[in-house]
Amino acid sequence: MSLPETYDSPVHLAIIGGTGISRLEGFKSVASLTVSTPWGATSSPIIILETPNNKKPVAFIARHGVHHQYTPSEVPARANIAALRSIGVRTIIAFSAVGSLREDIPPRDFVVPNQIIDRTKGIRPSTFFEGGIVAHVGFSDPFDDKIGQIVKGCEWALAGGAKIHDGKTLVCMEGPQFSTRAESKMYRAWGGDIINMSVIPESKLAREAEIHYTMVCMATDYDCFRDNAPPVNVAEVMGHMKANALNAQHLIGALLEELVKDDHNDLLSGTALNESSKWAICTSPDGISNEARTKLRFLFPDYFPDA
Numbered sequence: 416m417s418l419p420e421t422y423d424s425p426v427h428l429a430i431i432g433g434t435g436i437s438r439l440e441g442f443k444s445v446a447s448l449t450v451s452t453p454w455g456a457t458s459s460p461i462i463i464l465e466t467p468n469n470k471k472p473v474a475f476i477a478r479h480g481v482h483h484q485y486t487p488s489e490v491p492a493r494a495n496i497a498a499l500r501s502i503g504v505r506t507i508i509a510f511s512a513v514g515s516l517r518e519d520i521p522p523r524d525f526v527v528p529n530q531i532i533d534r535t536k537g538i539r540p541s542t543f544f545e546g547g548i549v550a551h552v553g554f555s556d557p558f559d560d561k562i563g564q565i566v567k568g569c570e571w572a573l574a575g576g577a578k579i580h581d582g583k584t585l586v587c588m589e590g591p592q593f594s595t596r597a598e599s600k601m602y603r604a605w606g607g608d609i610i611n612m613s614v615i616p617e618s619k620l621a622r623e624a625e626i627h628y629t630m631v632c633m634a635t636d637y638d639c640f641r642d643n644a645p646p647v648n649v650a651e652v653m654g655h656m657k658a659n660a661l662n663a664q665h666l667i668g669a670l671l672e673e674l675v676k677d678d679h680n681d682l683l684s685g686t687a688l689n690e691s692s693k694w695a696i697c698t699s700p701d702g703i704s705n706e707a708r709t710k711l712r713f714l715f716p717d718y719f720p721d722a
């Protein structure tokens with residue numbers, strides 16, 4: 416049955432699904448939106464779901480497309496984040512399959528990181544502020560700690576004794592090939608705990624769009640730092656992702672029940688980041704190009720009103 420293509424109320428909360436999570440099971444879908452943005456098309460339609468008890472809307476987007484057809488470098492992250500913001504999203508919980516760089520984070524454990532080491536190669540468009548406008552937003556603490564703690568508090572929902580680790584450092588590499596053993600060991604020496612190919616630029620763009628962002632990382636392998644063990648491969652990742660996807664579903668159920676409580680209204684309405692990008696703009700108003708103004712109006716209609 417096809418879903419309505421419009422949804423009239425604002426949607427404050429979104430989930431981004433990664434490898435092994437290209438749709439959300441167990442929730443009622445009420446609309447499927449195709450949003451075109453000044454930065455192109457999103458990686459998948461935006462599915463609007465409703466939470467079981469109080470029927471609050473939640474948006475879902477599949478990072479790599481519904482068929483996993485976009486490489487990590489090709490994911491249209493600007494379109495995804497801009498489209499979510501345009502429908503009202505101010506909080507994102509992003510899921511990611513990650514390699515573990517630590518023996519004490521086994522496959523099937525979950526991690527809420529608090530820091531990132533960016534090892535991407537500068538080939539991914541990673542800002543909304545360019546082409547006639549310059550802004551420098553703060554990114555010292557890339558993840559929203561309050562939502563991270565709420566995720567950690569939902570550890571009870573995971574099956575099979577899986578744990579949720581917090582306060583860890585996530586390395587983001589370009590890929591799509593996995594790391595060499597020397598790189599894997601170097602990341603450990605740098606303090607990296609887990610590794611993926613997805614958190615950059617998604618998290619940077621969310622910050623620019625004034626959206627609270629948290630990543631739930633699901634360990635699938637030990638990368639390749641262990642000299643006497645076989646290195647990571649896709650079959651291993653996908654094998655563990657089957658179990659992880661089920662646990663992600665349990666976690667999302669628990670999380671949504673918690674997050675839609677009135678206590679968290681401030682989080683869902685993006686209060687802590689309100690106007691943070693507006694005050695990060697360095698270009699004088701008269702110097703902002705018309706092209707930049709028109710594009711940014713899509714994200715921030717209040718900051719760039721129609722002439």
Ligand SMILES: CSC[C@H]1O[C@H](OP(=O)(O)O)[C@H](O)[C@@H]1O
Binds near residue numbers: 433434510590612613
């Ligand atoms: C299939 S292993 C590498 C792939 O898995 C992760 O994807 P996602 O973050 O979307 O779950 C990782 O970042 C790579 O893109």
Ligand SMILES: Nc1ncnc2[nH]cnc12
Binds near residue numbers: 512638647
């Ligand atoms: N070992 C690894 N390196 C990078 N991204 C990953 N995603 C899952 N496992 C990974």
